Amino acid sequence: MVDIATRVYNHNWKIDPIIRSLIDTDFYKLLMCQSVLRNRPDTHVVFSLINRTKSVPLAELIDEGELREQLDHARTVSLSRGESTWLRGNTFYGKRQMFSPEFMEWFEKFRLPPYHLERRGDQYELTFEGPWPEVMLWEIPALAILMELRSRAVLKHMGKFELQILYARAMTRVWEKIQALRDLPGLKIADFGTRRRHGFLWQDWCVQAMIEGLGDAFIGTSNCRIAMRRDIEAIGTNAHELPMIYAALADTDEELAQAPYKVLADWHEEHEGNLRIILPDTFGTENFLRNAPDWLAGWTGIRIDSGDPVAGAEMAIQWWQERGEDPRQKLVIFSDGLDVDRIRELHARFHGRVKVSFGWGTLLTNDFRGLVPNDALAPFSLVCKAVSANGRPTVKLSDNPNKAMGPAEEIARYKRVFGVGEQTPRQVIV
Amino acid sequence: MVDIATRVYNHNWKIDPIIRSLIDTDFYKLLMCQSVLRNRPDTHVVFSLINRTKSVPLAELIDEGELREQLDHARTVSLSRGESTWLRGNTFYGKRQMFSPEFMEWFEKFRLPPYHLERRGDQYELTFEGPWPEVMLWEIPALAILMELRSRAVLKHMGKFELQILYARAMTRVWEKIQALRDLPGLKIADFGTRRRHGFLWQDWCVQAMIEGLGDAFIGTSNCRIAMRRDIEAIGTNAHELPMIYAALADTDEELAQAPYKVLADWHEEHEGNLRIILPDTFGTENFLRNAPDWLAGWTGIRIDSGDPVAGAEMAIQWWQERGEDPRQKLVIFSDGLDVDRIRELHARFHGRVKVSFGWGTLLTNDFRGLVPNDALAPFSLVCKAVSANGRPTVKLSDNPNKAMGPAEEIARYKRVFGVGEQTPRQVIV
Structure with a gap:
């Protein structure tokens, strides 16, 4: 009917x-x-x-x-x-x-x-x-x-049948990626794919696939609407815009040098626990950690969002050790350019040494590479x-x-x- | 709503x-x-x-x-x-x-x-x-x-999401098979998959995929209901039951030896052109052709439904040549255990030497191999x-x-x- x-x-x-x-x-x-x-x-x-x-x-x-x-x-x-x-x-x-x-x-x-x-x-x-x-x-x-x-x-420009095939292939791809993550012990992974998603309904589908395929290893989504709709955790802490704007507002070079720490001092007053995640790379991770105040080493973890993720995480581990912290109690969140191979590689290297977690973005919610002529749906x-x-x-x-x-x-x-x-x-x- | x-x-x-x-x-x-x-x-x-x-x-x-x-x-x-x-x-x-x-x-x-x-x-x-x-x-x-x-x-026993993934994978598989046939010059292929289909709706979908993916190379379906529904050709001629029953009714060994030809004599009176297709293997192809009356070599073609398909087709070609017929004017329909590799191999060997056509059955309409645990949906x-x-x-x-x-x-x-x-x-x- x-x-x-x-x-x-x-x-x-x-x-x-x-x-x-x-x-x-x-x-x-x-x-x-x-x-x-x-x-x-x-x-x-x-x-x-x-x-x-x-x-x-x-x-x-x-x-x-x-x-x-x-x-x-x-x-x-x-x-x-x-x-x-x-x-x-x-x-x-x-x-x-x-x-x-x-x-x-x-x-x-x-x-x-x-x-x-x-x-x-x-x-x-x-x-x-x-x-x-x-x-x-x-x-x-x-x-x-x-x-x-x-x-x-x-x-x-696509017919109804072509569309059906397109989404069948895309679903199969996402599902096979998820299958390829199932055997990782203690995996913790979230959807961070809102900003560069193929579309809302597709992101929502990907989240359902994660729920179905990964169970407890899937810890939530950054998207509040989908978290509400699927009754799961909303995930996230802070981003580069805070240090970028705090820094732009600095009147002197000395204030500029302190701006990234001022951001986190404000954050420290407002939030505790898993929300205390350092995003160190806005003006370079190495100097950020070298010049960081001691209290920052007490934070829960760090998010690695650019550069070589292995180098970034190793740097953080060394920094915690130098400040007398136990890296095994610390959370390292990888969130840059992730896909299955990278996730497996980082998990293999860091699982057990730190608490590892992944924020999987574009290649979860927008991997239509190679599925249409001229790769016209490839993420950008x-x-x-x-x-x-x-x-x-x-x-x-x-x-x-x-x-x-x-x-x-x-x-x-x-x-x-x-x-x-x-x-x-x-x-x-x- | x-x-x-x-x-x-x-x-x-x-x-x-x-x-x-x-x-x-x-x-x-x-x-x-x-x-x-x-x-x-x-x-x-x-x-x-x-x-x-x-x-x-x-x-x-x-x-x-x-x-x-x-x-x-x-x-x-x-x-x-x-x-x-x-x-x-x-x-x-x-x-x-x-x-x-x-x-x-x-x-x-x-x-x-x-x-x-x-x-x-x-x-x-x-x-x-x-x-x-x-x-x-x-x-x-x-x-x-x-x-x-x-x-x-x-x-x-499967959840809604699992079902969606199952069919996404099955669709992707069928579509990729069809893609792998697109480059064959002069391909003629039909759906013969009714008898061992996964289900009616699935066969209907496979037929639509063939229409979309192969265009004129897809010559029709053996299923009348789907031919009517999709407005395409209904395809088929005759099957083993005719010679089997004619043979069982024979009173003497001499009548038995003639039974397979009697079937085709009756058919000859009723049908012409593309419906005059020999199905030679009911009691063995080799002797069937050796003992066949001359008028049978004038028929349009042959269907190879058991045994080594290459040997069967070569035998038919030789038989036509011996009876003064031009094999290039004859139709050879392959219909046994076909899948992409076999189709490509037979096409490569016989295209140009005879008119080749394929009746693709179970592995078109029921290829769910490997898609569920214990291979519980594999065709049988x-x-x-x-x-x-x-x-x-x-x-x-x-x-x-x-x-x-x-x-x-x-x-x-x-x-x-x-x-x-x-x-x-x-x-x-x-």
């Missing part, structure tokens, strides 16, 4: 909205937003979308009108009653009331602020400007919209970053010079202030 | 019927049935189901009550008005009115006759007894019911054969002694009468 009501309802959609919820975002954005709202609410920032894969001509692929419709629609979305209840009532990392009543009241009234969109050649320039707590919440929806519109641009490297704060440019060095951003003279200054020497370029996979 | 009407309707099904149409059968059964109805309507036959794969304990897997329900349901099915219209109005092999008004009137009143079911150890003994034209139409529905009940017995070798005619046992020798059937003393007699020597046993794949 045809459900006529559903058919008619579907035909009446003006658009098929990509963003249908304000919590279809990464958990750490909300944690950071709460922190920013408390500590730096008046900072004026500019965030900008950057397509690091120039060979993907976004403006050729995606119609500007459709993009505006999706961005406009995202601005109409507000926190639903059920989402608010979930955020207020849920236990995150074993803690109730992770989000304060003040933050929740603010978030319930929140709408995404205006955007600025211009076409530049075959790319879009998409920027967001305004108070930091508002603008920062655009990052994930903006990425999700661009990623999914690009997928749709390719999919709309799109980011949405703070580019200035209170009128001053931001800088990121990272442990991979290919991931560095900011004006050349500022990069040079940061390298001098943080004492960053020679770095090895690594291919940015996704 | 939930379509409540559909949900309620589904819940009200007493059973989920496997056989929903009398033309959910192989085209050649209907062609043969028409011929039998004209030439040998009063022959009293017994057909019996034989599971050649003893390691699959059908009676352990399939509930007897469910089996009876499905068989009983099949007996309630009659030709629908639309099906009758399709059979009467359609062009088969370029010919209108393939089915005579007399046959159609008989078929419109037809119901499947009674069955006899008994459990013997871990197998079922399922037999059908009565007039040949009625009993013969049980073959395909009986096989389809047993095959699909076995699939369901395995599938019912189930047949439904005439075992006696007018009280006399039937015999099949075939070109593979592992496919021979009949009482030992009768097999010995047939071997003597037909002059069959040493045969090479080959593994029966499916």
